[in-house]
Amino acid sequence: MADHPIGVFDSGYGGLTVLKEIVRKLPGYDYLYLGDNARAPYGTRAFDTVYAYTLQCVEWFFSQGCRLVILACNTASAKALRSIQQQDLPRIGPDKRVLGVIRPTSEIIGSFSESGHVGVMGTPGTINSGSYLIEIAKFFPGIRVSQEACPMWVPLVEHHEHESAGADYFIEKHLRNLLAQDPNIDSILLACTHYPLLINKINQFLPSGIRVIAQGEIVANSLADYLDRHPEIASDCSKGGTVRFFTTGDPEEFNTQGSLFMGAPVQASKLVL
Ligand code: DGL
DSSP: OOSSOEEEEESSSTTHHHHHHHHHHOTTSOEEEEEOGGGOOOTTSOHHHHHHHHHHHHHHHHHTTOSEEEEOOHHHHHHTHHHIIIIIHHHHOTTOEEEOSHHHHHHHHGGGOSSSEEEEEEOHHHHHHTHHHHHHHHHOTTOEEEEEEOTTHHHHHHTTOTTSHHHHHHHHHHHHHHHHHOTTOOEEEEOSTTGGGGHHHHHHHSOTTOEEEOSHHHHHHHHHHHHHHOHHHHTTSOOSOOEEEEESSOHHHHHHHHHHHHTSOOOEEEOOO
């Protein structure tokens, strides 16, 4: 029994693209994944709603023994992380930690670009929050960042339409919009953990020479670094090498789809919040 697994959270399947890389990098720890599929997508929801849903899920992770929770969801990181860290943690878990994906990505994104022109694609929630503009400017003040919100991309993935011919229209449209803002973009960040599932189609519509960057490996490396720098937290996380999955949606469906995201069989249990 894993007493203190590391919690990994997403609105749905997307966080599995991050979990996969974390488990590859740090296989010794225990992990607990929750996809709030019943309420996904988060990306088009109001600030208060994303905050309330995310807080509820973080409290569930704590009730399961997690001392460290990763919000492997850009929308939740943009809209809920700061409030949870500043307002809620002192009350519900002063000895616990909740980390997001925006800061670790912003710390490194500028180093991928030679032209100094970067594109960021995400949900309307993430893009409209301006979080990436603010964070990237802190670490790479000379980089020009252009953003594009893609409201249809998560629904395409959550509804298993991401390989369909219908997906082409929305993928091509948003890539075109982004590149129209700045033709010198040489690196595009997929600032949504669902988007790596669209990578084949994205590459199909992109001119050659533009690099597409997913977050999984970046977040995994950053977590490894964090645990090295915080041995008191690392020693608090149990190390049995287990991975357990929960979904607020349909477990059967999660198992089928989740296996594609993880690249390994997934057995999820139903969570009623
Ligand atoms: N994977 C989430 C993200 O990174 C998707 C958000 C949503 O549910 O719209 O933003």
